[in-house]
Amino acid sequence: MTEQQAVHDWITKTIAANDVVLFMKGTSQFPQCGFSAQVAQILNHLGVNYKDVNVLEDMGIREGIKTYSNWPTIPQLYVKGEFIGGCDIVREMFQQGELQQLLDDKGISYDKRSAVV
Amino acid sequence: MPMDAKEIERLIKASIPDAEVSIRDLAGDGDHYAAHVVSSAFVGKTRVQQHQMVYEALGGRMGDVLHALALTTSPRKD
Numbered sequence: 001m002t003e004q005q006a007v008h009d010w011i012t013k014t015i016a017a018n019d020v021v022l023f024m025k026g027t028s029q030f031p032q033c034g035f036s037a038q039v040a041q042i043l044n045h046l047g048v049n050y051k052d053v054n055v056l057e058d059m060g061i062r063e064g065i066k067t068y069s070n071w072p073t074i075p076q077l078y079v080k081g082e083f084i085g086g087c088d089i090v091r092e093m094f095q096q097g098e099l100q101q102l103l104d105d106k107g108i109s110y111d112k113r114s115a116v117v
Numbered sequence: 118m119p120m121d122a123k124e125i126e127r128l129i130k131a132s133i134p135d136a137e138v139s140i141r142d143l144a145g146d147g148d149h150y151a152a153h154v155v156s157s158a159f160v161g162k163t164r165v166q167q168h169q170m171v172y173e174a175l176g177g178r179m180g181d182v183l184h185a186l187a188l189t190t191s192p193r194k195d
Contacts, residue, residue, distance in 0.1 A: 071165075071168075072181075085164060085168070
């Protein structure tokens with residue numbers, strides 16, 4: 001198994017084992033990039049329970065997540081194993097209420113009182 | 118390394134010929150852009166797929182020389 005395959009396998013397992021996963025620079029409490037911070041802030045605001053993966057701690061994951069999803073940038077949000085988007089898409093979905101709808105559809109609990117933009 | 122807005126537009130249109138591209142230079146430094154792209158090629162595609170088409174048009178520059186391109190896309194409704 002190549003190193004990239006090993007990383008892709010790890011990503012597949014991680015997004016299967018956690019309903020909501022955010023690959024980001026930094027952590028949910030200490031983001032280290034403005035784009036990652038925006039998505040973490042939206043998820044924190046909604047009160048979604050999510051796993052944060054700090055790509056700055058692992059060069060293999062930092063590069064591997066880009067080939068995994070064919071997406072050139074970080075952050076990347078996954079819900080129930082599905083790639084939802086990066087910062088621009090997540091923000092647009094949140095502003096239009098689509099992110100909240102997606103969480104509802106996937107049966108993921110969040111703080112509904114905070115869902116109003 | 119900054120990238121010219123005209124070059125971003127040219128690359129997108131080379132790959133998505135009917136694209137309407139509007140680009141704002143957010144910080145006036147030639148390095149932080151917001152682009153909105155409208156095309157009939159986006160019809161029936163998810164947002165992720167629409168953005169992937171634009172990133173593909175930019176040929177690997179996104180996340181590299183283009184660190185800060187905020188992107189929104191819309192399918193053209195005729």
